[in-house]
Amino acid sequence: MSATAVVGLQWGDEAKGKIVDLLTDQHEIVVRYLGGNNAGHTVKFDGKTFKLSLLPAGVLRPGVTSVIATGVVINPEALLNEIAGVESQGVSIGEDLLISDRAHVIFPYHMAEEAIYEKQSGSSAIGTTMRGIGFCYREKAGRSHAIRVGELIRPDVLRSKLPEIIEFKNRLLTALDPEHTPFKADEVIEKYLHLGEKLKPHITDTTAYLHRQLKAGRRLLFEGAQGSLLDLDHGTFPFVTSSNSSGAGIHSGSGVPERHISRMIGIVKAYTTRVGGGPCPTELLDEVGQHIRDEGNEYGTVTGRPRRCGWLDAVATRYGANVSGVDCLAVMLLDVLSKLPELKICEAYEINGQRVEDFPSQIDDLAAAKPIYRTLKGWQTDICGVRKMADLPAEALEYVKVVSDLVGVPVQIVSVGPDRAQTILE
Numbered sequence: 001m002s003a004t005a006v007v008g009l010q011w012g013d014e015a016k017g018k019i020v021d022l023l024t025d026q027h028e029i030v031v032r033y034l035g036g037n038n039a040g041h042t043v044k045f046d047g048k049t050f051k052l053s054l055l056p057a058g059v060l061r062p063g064v065t066s067v068i069a070t071g072v073v074i075n076p077e078a079l080l081n082e083i084a085g086v087e088s089q090g091v092s093i094g095e096d097l098l099i100s101d102r103a104h105v106i107f108p109y110h111m112a113e114e115a116i117y118e119k120q121s122g123s124s125a126i127g128t129t130m131r132g133i134g135f136c137y138r139e140k141a142g143r144s145h146a147i148r149v150g151e152l153i154r155p156d157v158l159r160s161k162l163p164e165i166i167e168f169k170n171r172l173l174t175a176l177d178p179e180h181t182p183f184k185a186d187e188v189i190e191k192y193l194h195l196g197e198k199l200k201p202h203i204t205d206t207t208a209y210l211h212r213q214l215k216a217g218r219r220l221l222f223e224g225a226q227g228s229l230l231d232l233d234h235g236t237f238p239f240v241t242s243s244n245s246s247g248a249g250i251h252s253g254s255g256v257p258e259r260h261i262s263r264m265i266g267i268v269k270a271y272t273t274r275v276g277g278g279p280c281p282t283e284l285l286d287e288v289g290q291h292i293r294d295e296g297n298e299y300g301t302v303t304g305r306p307r308r309c310g311w312l313d314a315v316a317t318r319y320g321a322n323v324s325g326v327d328c329l330a331v332m333l334l335d336v337l338s339k340l341p342e343l344k345i346c347e348a349y350e351i352n353g354q355r356v357e358d359f360p361s362q363i364d365d366l367a368a369a370k371p372i373y374r375t376l377k378g379w380q381t382d383i384c385g386v387r388k389m390a391d392l393p394a395e396a397l398e399y400v401k402v403v404s405d406l407v408g409v410p411v412q413i414v415s416v417g418p419d420r421a422q423t424i425l426e
């Protein structure tokens with residue numbers, strides 16, 4: 001067993017990117033296995049900041065191979081722009097990036113469909129990132145109109161499949177929105193063949209590659225995207241993303257069975273954030289929520305939207321930890337809480353007058369849930385320079401212990417600042 005996995009336990013943006021980056025020096029291959037350019041992972045070291053969306057954080061560590069595996073949905077133009085962006089920051093991608101030929105391709109009509117659905121759904125809009133993610137996964141599940149990365153480098157296949165798909169999409173989009181400007185099949189085909197040609201050196205059967213590496217004893221690191229509560233099957237449906245963003249997605253998204261994973265790290269923000277729609281029982285619509293947003297700079301990496309902020313929800317996080325099957329926690333952004341005199345952690349919900357400790361399966365019940373809080377004393381001192389668990393103030397240690405007790409998983413990492421170095425390892 002030679003693999004580690006990093007999975008978010010809340011609604012995304014738990015600072016997975018920071019921990020993946022930190023662990024890249026102990027691994028040879030980093031694998032992104034789900035989602036697409038809806039993700040935004042921030043990595044900071046040596047005074048530099050990288051914002052990664054499709055590229056695994058392994059690209060920032062020389063000698064580490066990065067794999068974009070089967071379960072990812074790829075916008076080729078966005079990927080090439082991202083590669084150019086990190087290269088302009090002095091990072092060389094070279095041959096160390098592999099892209100699955102089984103991954104699915106996002107086309108402009110996916111984004112057009114999403115824009116229409118989100119706009120016309122009114123109050124039931126999901127609040128998606130508008131990157132065509134859900135509509136590409138929808139195509140994959142529907143099969144007949146899906147295009148995979150391997151087909152981008154087979155001009156005959158693309159030329160034979162796309163005209164019919166685009167004709168269908170134009171009819172659909174015009175019916176939904178009479179002002180829709182039809183896509184021109186020839187233009188889309190030429191553009192995507194060109195993009196495919198550029199990505200060709202990286203495109204391969206990543207599943208076969210990963211199994212060869214496992215056999216050779218290489219150490220793999222799985223980079224989760226989104227979070228367990230955004231999982232299509234296990235999250236707060238319908239306010240979720242369209243793939244398995246809990247630990248459940250690792251096997252299906254990479255082709256590597258979980259028995260190869262020896263360490264599953266659950267990433268937990270010391271409080272709660274959520275972007276987009278859907279219930280968030282501990283959300284704070286007051287000055288404390290704004291204080292957390294300001295201190296944590298809680299604005300979306302991808303869309304720039306202000307993130308909804310609130311106290312840590314241990315009911316939701318415990319559920320995320322159970323579904324993902326994590327064996328330790330990394331508690332992130334603890335420093336953001338440093339100025340608050342009093343802190344709260346939600347240990348149970350009250351729903352229809354009943355105390356509930358299981359995370360509700362029905363969205364209406366979650367919307368009706370009132371948090372039952374445990375109140376803790378704040379530490380009110382700067383902890384950004386702390387590097388050892390024992391040097392944390394007693395109140396911060398107590399906070400971390402309560403998180404661990406309520407989630408039911410030991411804490412092995414505490415993060416006290418965005419930089420790679422601002423990390424406490426147990």
Ligand code: GDP
Pocket residue numbers: 008012013014015016017018039040041042043044295296297301332333334335336415416417418419
């Ligand atoms: P991801 O999507 O899970 O990788 O997380 P994001 O990158 O979207 O959001 C996490 C944000 O918190 C980024 O801006 C990080 O630079 C920042 N960050 C990470 N760890 C810490 C920390 O311990 N303290 C503070 N203050 N910021 C952190």
Ligand code: IMO
Pocket residue numbers: 008011012013014038039040041126127128129130131133134224225226227230239240241242275276277
């Ligand atoms: P990282 O990897 C936070 C949210 C969107 C929306 C819902 C569905 O940075 O943690 P989608 O575009 O995926 O169909 O949108 O999921 N969402 C995220 N929220 N972090 C993310 O990724 C997210 N990826 C998607 O805001 O509510």
Ligand code: MG
Pocket residue numbers: 012013014039040041042301
């Ligand atoms: Mg993010």
